[in-house]
Amino acid sequence: MSITQSRFMYCSRMASEGVINQVASIVKVAREFNASQGITGMLVFDGQNFCQYIEGPSEPLAGLVQRIRQDARHTDFHELLALEETQGRQFESWSMAYQIVESDNDLGGFFHRQGTAALEYLLSLVPELDRA
Template sequence: MKGAAMSTPLSFFLYSSRLAPDCDPTEVGNIVKVAREFNASHGITGILVFDGERFTQYIEGPASEVDALVAKLPKDSRHTDFLH
């Protein structure tokens, strides 16, 4: 269709993990700060829930950006027991 906007395929991902034993819970504030900046610049949105021990996160955005982030998440040493 002439003049129709091209849509970007969207993707989503849900995971849970546990704060690494050697990571102080106060580090979560730094994680959130960096993630907000990264996500905003990559068109990613979502929600992070942290109960002091476990993370649960839902993310969504352009498929290529979500896929790249999902590939990095399990490698982050600040959390363990990554389940998706």
């Protein structure tokens, strides 16, 4: 019996200046939780905007998405890629890859993309992020 895999992607804005001091802790907790649940993905932060793509077993991923939606540490939540079943993974070896980018990379560009266009945009940034 195979486990159904799903994926989800969103962007949001930091709720307050105090959140910036919590980002490292958020990533640490996410990595531990995700590893325990078989969830993988990537979080990119530019000091104001977040963009996150997550994938993994459908049930734990759906619970995580619900908690993310309710997290008061971010606002202006935009679903870019709806929670949907998928085959394979984009970030199989990363429980939560994390990259801080300079503001000139403008993660705000994610707010204008939807569906696979948003995911393709994130994937196009990965080589650049690897050099950062």
